[in-house]
Amino acid sequence: MSAALARAGTRQLAALMLSAAAATAARADNPSFASVAGTGADSGAQVYGRICQGCHMPDAQGAVGAGRYPKLAGDPALVSWQYVALTVLNGKNGMPAFGEPKDHAMEFGAVHLSDATVADVVNYVRTHFGNKWKDKASAGQVAGLPHPGGATEP
Numbered sequence: 259m260s261a262a263l264a265r266a267g268t269r270q271l272a273a274l275m276l277s278a279a280a281a282t283a284a285r286a287d288n289p290s291f292a293s294v295a296g297t298g299a300d301s302g303a304q305v306y307g308r309i310c311q312g313c314h315m316p317d318a319q320g321a322v323g324a325g326r327y328p329k330l331a332g333d334p335a336l337v338s339w340q341y342v343a344l345t346v347l348n349g350k351n352g353m354p355a356f357g358e359p360k361d362h363a364m365e366f367g368a369v370h371l372s373d374a375t376v377a378d379v380v381n382y383v384r385t386h387f388g389n390k391w392k393d394k395a396s397a398g399q400v401a402g403l404p405h406p407g408g409a410t411e412p
Contacts, residue, residue, distance in 0.1 A: 300375065301378060302380070303382050306383065310330075313353070317387065318330040325352060332388040333389070336391060339399075343395055346376050347404070356370060357406045358371060358373070373398075374397035376400045377399070380400075
């Protein structure tokens with residue numbers, strides 16, 4: 259390969275990388291993309307729509323493809339808000355952990371949810387999609403559960 263051709267390839271690669279960075283930055287203000295810092299004051303429905311439905315589907319019927327994503331609709335395991343909260347906090351069977359570590363350390367690209375947001379999404383899933391569980395989780399109750407790294411929030 260000639261030096262001129264190699265330089266042209268390098269310029270094309272640089273232009274492609276710059277274009278990808280610009281596209282990523284443009285998405286930063288788009289509310290359909292979850293922030294690496296969490297989702298702020300979103301409701302449980304909004305968190306489900308932004309994060310959970312990508313795998314569990316909009317109707318919570320789950321999916322099978324590159325992996326198995328269990329259905330949440332009518333799932334008797336949701337009888338326990340603690341089970342659901344621990345699954346969201348710490349992940350399970352390939353599902354990533356969304357719990358915010360005690361030291362609030364952020365992994366690059368990770369989405370961390372506050373205890374209040376975890377409670378909101380747990381309550382949403384347990385009262386929608388044919389689920390009729392009445393008891394609610396609170397942020398304080400979620401704070402008392404084990405978080406990633408074995409810590410609980412202060």
